[in-house]
Amino acid sequence: MPDATAEIAVVGAGAAGLAAALAFHRAGFDTVLVGLIEPRADGRTVALLDGSVRMLRRLGAWERLRDDAAPLETMRLVDDTGSLFRPPPVAFQASEIGLEAFGWNVESARLVRGLGAVLEETELRRIDAGAEGYSTEEDGAVIALAGGGSVRAGLVVAADGWRSVLRSQAGIKVREWSYPQAALTTILAHDRDHREISTEFHTRHGPFTLVPLPGRRSSLVWVTNPVDAERLGELDDAGLALTIERQAHSILGAMRIDGPRGLVPMTGLSVDRYGAGRLALVGEAAHVFPPIGAQGLNLGLRDVAALVDAVCDAREAGEDIGGEGALRRYQRGRDLDVRLRTTAVHALNRTLLTDFLPADLLRGAGLLVLDNIRPLRRMVMREGVLPRLSTPRLMRAEAR
Template identity: 35%
Template sequence: MSSLPQSVSANPAATPGHYDVAIVGGGVVGSALACALRDSGLQVVLLDAQSREAALSRQQVYAVTLLTGRILEGIGVWDRILPRINTFRQIRLSDGDRPADVRFLPQDLNLDRLGYVAEHTPLLQGLREFLDKSDTVCCIESAQVEEIDYGRDEATVTYHHQGQTRQLQAQLVVAADGGRSPVREAAGISTRGWKYWQSCVTFKVKPEKSHEDIAYEKFQASGPFAILPLPGNRCNVVWTAPHGEAQALMALDEVAFRERLQERFGSEMGRVELASSRYLFPVQLMQSDRYVKPRLALIGDAAHRCHPVGGQGMNLGIRDVAALAEVLQSAQQRGQDIGALMVLKRYERWRKLENLTILGFTDVLDRLFSNDWWPLVLLRQVGLWGLRRLPPVKGIALRLMTGLLGRQPQLARD
């Protein structure tokens, strides 16, 4: 075993190789936590299995809620990200081919926007650049965490980096290592949930006419069809369909696929051209039985996963980040051990129920709309009528979608 990391950024630990917080996983959620702790006085190490180039190259797009924007602004990183992403000012919900849709506008919340759409590359790049300027966060890229030993006073993290096995110590390990979370599995934390009968086909398109910064959720009996407006008058499409149908969509040649797409897309934006490859994602709902153990906390997809309808998954992870950062900083100010279960339970109590509520919301939304059974068609028509005609109902739905319902973290209030 070799000694200490030759890290990519400067090693800030007061005692070399000893940190307050070791974050495993440098996706959007893990990187955001490192950013949130940058000026906290805690010594932080962020380990990611991928090289920076590989991490940035992911072809994913996120609907970003107003709350996530506020949290990233509170962290101080939003100015780097906002100019590289798009802002949307209208959401349209429709049910099959029924003519009446529901239109959400910023005026419904007395605001000037309803959310953002970000590609993975500028979002992660903004976060990582913010860390590059830090003396208190050490980023170790291409570092695969292999084992964690949880001792009484600290955890020992063993990882593989540049052909060598290395170790470091931390008072607290945070698992931000994604849905399959090897850290969660190795810690013996069980999960509950299910795989959906649907998969998502995602891709980008370039429409003939302006997308006018409108986000669409078109519910169909086979699954939701979402269109998110991107910079450069491109759109990201998330086409949810039963597995067989999704695989058939992937197998179509470009001409046949474009024809099917145009039918589903509608005529609002004229003719659409494909502007990327197609990617297939299975869909899953998952909630970890526990978010914390002594010296361990789970955040982001390591703690929970939800159906992509409504674009909530990463946003929930950013709310975890704000909650955990607040709990850790307050414990540090009171001189408490940040890895103690008593401290970490405050984070779990805050986030577990809120996440479950959104997981349930996305599940109900998908099941309610993904079928043609007439009692449910009737029920959802009543629901959509309520959204159109009853402003308080519309306000609550919009506050839920934008993240403004529920406990607001300090970072979003600053």
């Protein structure tokens, strides 16, 4: 006999897994969370876009996070490639599409701690163990726990990361790729006010991005070639801060390292389907993005919201919540969104890595068009924040 039974079992206690467990619990499902909550301070932040903030607010988590998050009121793009076709800087204002901010930037470890604190205040069950096995039965799935024991559920949500054990055992195929780059991440303090402006310099080795944090602080994602990334990581704090200041053309004045550092490989992953055999994939179990364009976790949270919609719809229709019908609804709700954003991020990164003049011309012309054609500009901004088609209910302006 299994040690625990539930309608929904969520495996993985990162941000996507915690959000999934809270969302299903608040939707009235008997839910159990399998996994250890382990916030890791690695200099990484997440820019939570407007739809993600709406979702966190409805899960009761946003008020715990807001004081530690900074609004992103302006997104500025600067071509720093040295190209002959270099366009002038382009700035997008959230107010142009009726938003206070495109999103809010918060340290990743703080987000996990905040979600974990909200979860502790609920009656949601937790099992502090990893999952090492998964099998299906006629009317349920069984998760084998590391160290012994098992959990039986009608639907298993795999939020166990890009090396997902459950995805592998379900036989879901993946496609993986890598870029000749690595990303250095850290937290900075600086002399000048960022004025809630996120600045992304496009360089020949990838984007160099400064994203506001509360006060005169910002997070850095510096995408460059692996050799330079290693060299930067070996600098002492003073040397690294000076190098970052020069790369940023001193737009924020003198800088100081004000947090841990991380070195992130630039990889990507996609799956051929989002569910199989009472198993649904969310977050990095379903897709991995390089740290470009604030897509990774925001897509993961949209996975969660879309899966909750699909399962709630199955319940209302009297269907099996872990059956093929619910998984097909989920697949339809995620496939186009993830594919489009995967293609866009991949295309932008590849054009930066080439000095092929037609590619530079195309990228520069695209920015000029967006800067000057207002209806197109507003449409692209809205779609970048949240797709207007099939927006999950937890992320809509008005909850269902």
